[in-house]
Amino acid sequence: MPYFLIIALQAYCIYHAIKNRNEYYWYFLILFLPVIGSVIYLVTQVFNKKDLDVVQNEIVSVINPTKKVNDLKKQVEFADTFQNRIHLGDALYEIGDYNAGIGEYEIALNGNYKSDSGVVKKLLEGYYQTSQFDKVIFCAEQIHQKADFKGSRSQFLYGLALEKSGRSEEAEENLRPIDQRYSNYEERYILAQFLIEKGKIAESREILEEIILESQHMSKPNRNKYRGVVNNVKKLMASI
Structure with missing residues (x-):
């Protein structure tokens, strides 16, 4: 197998293992047995969980994370539609470029913040990630009467933004x-x-105890996924 493909295969497997918080022994298997280890990982941890097309796209994203963005920019140049702008904004968020993603969503909405609550939620997320708390509050107030707002991450970020603004009771x-x-x-x-x-x-303490109890009944993928936060919960619990 060509050296470049081996490196790409290893990079994807390591990326997938980190993303899914799989056991540490997989890292050693992938690193020290590049071809065999990566193939075993793909067969046991990936191919039975995702379609081949999705895996291929993720490998490309690891090797060249801006390729998807560049391809979507070309689509926008060819056809500047609402949906193309949204797809581009989503891709920019995926690589952590929140400011550019916000710009695409703002263009898509063209000032009408009540036209699509899904996009407003994306904007709210971006504004929070870039510490624009006044705009988080503005977005939330446009959609707070929607049925799916209560209990959502958007409402949670709204609460955090309110706290940043000194409105603790509302927060x-x-x-x-x-x-x-x-x-x-x-x-x-x-x-x-x-x-x-x-x-x-x-x-x-009641919330922390519930999380610890729930963690004991998690599936294996969820145990891996939430190991970090559960450990933080236990540390916080021990400190109070």
């Missing part, structure tokens, strides 16, 4: 709905930290 009101069993572990951990800062130790 807590919008942070609490994220506390849903067997989901939102990272957000619930942040909520617990928020409650500790407000002196509500017992309520924070």
